[in-house]
Amino acid sequence: MSENLVLGGPQSGYKYEFRSDGVYLTIYPGVDGERLFELSDMRQILRECKVLDYDVGILSRTMREASGRPQKIAEPVDITADELAIIAVGDSLEQLDAVEEPYARLIIDLSRDRMKATVKYDTREGARPPTKEMVIAALNAEGVVYGIDEEAIENGIKSFKPFIAAQGLLPVPGENAYIDRKFNLGVQGKPVVDEYDKVDYKDLNLFVLAKENQTLAIRIPQTKGTPGKNILGDFVPAQNGRPVPMPEGKNTKVVGERLIATVNGQIVDKGSRISVDPRLEIKGSVGVSTGDVEFDGTIQIKGNVEQGFSVKATGDIEIKGSVNGAEVTGRNVYISGGITGADRAKVYAEHDVRTAFAENAFIEAGNDIYIADIALHSHIRAGKRIIMETKHGQITGGHTVAGSEINVRALGNDAFVVTKVSVGIDPNLQKEYQDLRKNYKESKRRLTHITQTLNTLSKIDINKLPQTRIDMINQLTRSQFPLAGQIKRDEKRILEIEAQLANMKNGRIKVSDTIYPGVKLSVNGLLKNIQSDYRRCTIFLNDNGEVEVGPY
Numbered sequence: 024m025s026e027n028l029v030l031g032g033p034q035s036g037y038k039y040e041f042r043s044d045g046v047y048l049t050i051y052p053g054v055d056g057e058r059l060f061e062l063s064d065m066r067q068i069l070r071e072c073k074v075l076d077y078d079v080g081i082l083s084r085t086m087r088e089a090s091g092r093p094q095k096i097a098e099p100v101d102i103t104a105d106e107l108a109i110i111a112v113g114d115s116l117e118q119l120d121a122v123e124e125p126y127a128r129l130i131i132d133l134s135r136d137r138m139k140a141t142v143k144y145d146t147r148e149g150a151r152p153p154t155k156e157m158v159i160a161a162l163n164a165e166g167v168v169y170g171i172d173e174e175a176i177e178n179g180i181k182s183f184k185p186f187i188a189a190q191g192l193l194p195v196p197g198e199n200a201y202i203d204r205k206f207n208l209g210v211q212g213k214p215v216v217d218e219y220d221k222v223d224y225k226d227l228n229l230f231v232l233a234k235e236n237q238t239l240a241i242r243i244p245q246t247k248g249t250p251g252k253n254i255l256g257d258f259v260p261a262q263n264g265r266p267v268p269m270p271e272g273k274n275t276k277v278v279g280e281r282l283i284a285t286v287n288g289q290i291v292d293k294g295s296r297i298s299v300d301p302r303l304e305i306k307g308s309v310g311v312s313t314g315d316v317e318f319d320g321t322i323q324i325k326g327n328v329e330q331g332f333s334v335k336a337t338g339d340i341e342i343k344g345s346v347n348g349a350e351v352t353g354r355n356v357y358i359s360g361g362i363t364g365a366d367r368a369k370v371y372a373e374h375d376v377r378t379a380f381a382e383n384a385f386i387e388a389g390n391d392i393y394i395a396d397i398a399l400h401s402h403i404r405a406g407k408r409i410i411m412e413t414k415h416g417q418i419t420g421g422h423t424v425a426g427s428e429i430n431v432r433a434l435g436n437d438a439f440v441v442t443k444v445s446v447g448i449d450p451n452l453q454k455e456y457q458d459l460r461k462n463y464k465e466s467k468r469r470l471t472h473i474t475q476t477l478n479t480l481s482k483i484d485i486n487k488l489p490q491t492r493i494d495m496i497n498q499l500t501r502s503q504f505p506l507a508g509q510i511k512r513d514e515k516r517i518l519e520i521e522a523q524l525a526n527m528k529n530g531r532i533k534v535s536d537t538i539y540p541g542v543k544l545s546v547n548g549l550l551k552n553i554q555s556d557y558r559r560c561t562i563f564l565n566d567n568g569e570v571e572v573g574p575y
Contacts, residue, residue: 026438028107030072036060040093041102046074047093050086062086062150065122071110074100079127079146083183125149127159127183136192137253141169142179152180163189169256186377193215197264202282203241204297206231206290232319233284233299238298240282242269272298287319287337301338308344309334322353330364346370346384361396362386376405398423406452407523418442426452426523435539435553442466442539446530446562456520461512466506473503531563535575546570 028041033051037060040047048065062083069077077097085094128145140162153161156178171189179186208231233239248261269277275297284290288301297566301320307327309316316322321338328334330348334491340353352371361380362368368384370376378389380396381403392405395413400420403409409425411418416432422443423429435442448470480496488496530546538557543550546562549572559575 028102028104029111030068030107037065038093039072041072041100041107043099043495045095045099046072046077046097048085049084049091049093050089050097051091052089066150069097072100072102072107079150080144080183081440083146083150083152087183126151126153126157129153129158131161131165131167131188133165133167133254137255137257138181138193138251138259139187140189140254141166141185142176142188144183152183155180156237158188167254169252170254179377189254192251194259195249196260196262197246197248198265199264200245201243202267203243204269204292205238205240206233206292208290208292230303230316230318231290233288233290233411234319235284235287237284238281239275239284239290239299240270242267242280242282244280268295270295270297272296274299274301289318289320309349318516327360330367346378353443356388359405362401392425416535418444425530431532431534432536433539434534434537436533439539439541441546442542444532444542445545446532447545448530452520452523456517456524459513459517459520463510463517466510466513470503470506470510473499473506477503529563531561533561533575535559544570 026468027043030039030041031037032145036051036053037413038049044116047240048068054359065082065086066079066511069082074097081094081096084392085096099367108507119421126149128148130145132141132143134141142158142161154559155173155176159171159173162171167189169189170191172187175186176188179188243262245266247263250261251259253259269282270292271277271282272291272293274284274288276283276285282297286299286300286301289303290301291298291300303316303318303320303322305313305316305322305324306324307313308329309324309332310327310329313332313492315333315335315544317333317335319337319419321340322334322336323341323343325343328342328346328349328351329346333350334340334342336353337359338353339355340351342351342358342360345360346362346368348360348367350371351358354373356370356372356376357377358376358378359368360378361382362370362378362384363382364384366383366385370386372388372390374388374390375393376386376391376503377393378386378395381394381398381401383399384401386392386401387404389406391408391410393548394409394411394416397415397417397419398411398421401423402421403418403423405425407426408428408430409423411431417436418434419433420440420442421435424445425445426448429444429446434444474549477496477499502543532544533547534557536558538553538560540553540555542553544553544562545551549564549568549570551562551572557572560572561575563571563573565571
């Protein structure tokens, strides 16, 4: 076939073109959507033209779209112009036999999990779209009884394309258990911003801390899954959520679904374990890179504590370097280097302080202070003893006070620098003793009054009293127990202080080498100015209440 052959045209509403590369069909849009022929008409024409192998689906779609554009529907066929002319003359559309197009065969494809049913068409024997009832019947024949979507079926019939006609209900898995952490390590290293948006670069939030009995995390339990149903009507089991173990670490305990801190300290979160470390280690110095440090527990600092910064701990503080014009407060404070800082260095310890030397510093300890070398122009106060027996062991300048004993190698120097040294009753301890005695006496008076009042009221029929009086009696009854407990605690502390004060009455200053002129001594409030050198001696109060210089 050397030239294109054409059957029909725009006036016919259709046009077949027999080209060298295939058979093409053009369907022209009708007026007001009116269709002049059916699919069976087009198929009969193809049979007359000896076109037997074609795609019925493409033919049907071309007719529905009626785009006016040619669509290839079959491969080339051997037909002459004369044969085509005979068909055109002898077979007008009005003369074609009315043959009803067979329905396309329905193919129901069930997914492997039986959660979807897909409808497909086999148009090899017919291309007439099936009815909705036919599709539902075909689904039922395959056992599909659940999730049938009638709207999807209607749309699928109109489009004449494969579509999903039924869908099962997917099971909903349960939620896994998870740990709800009640702290945020993400704030570490970020300066604190106050309510006025002012940034405090000395508070860098380097450590996230926890208090004893604080809730660190809550475990949210897993939930059960919700079963589904497949298109065959069978229930589909759902997977329940998985449990998760509590991330219990050191110094924590599990209480119900909560993880509780058992000590004060730093929170350490390793993912599977949450711990509380009562010991904080700082590998460098405390300064601009760390800001001030405050910690509930023990602190170890590998470097120095720089000027203008502070370190506070409820436990011990160990400093490998020096304290330079900074403030340090802890239970016990151990400083491998010295304490310096133009009267800005301050070290406070609830119990003991140990350091190599002190210069222009303020040191205060509830118990003992140990200084390995010298103390220059410093204010030093110990509740019990000050020990400086190694190396120089020398106190020069400043004011040094101890409750019971000062033990040094030398006091003052050969330049006669004024050096004040006091030993004996600790004024702070004496004030605490006086306050305790006063409170103890008042508490005893109150408890006696409460007891007498309750004894009197016990003789009255309480049911005859107004509610206000009954409430007062109940309040009095409850108040006597904590008051009695406080009295016992005060008694114990008073006895402890009395024992300490008794020891302080025997306060003494022991000097293993020299006391230089210029030193001003005070023993239990009695003064003695040193006018000449004293060597290897002990200063104390004799039986006559006088300051005496005796042998070492």
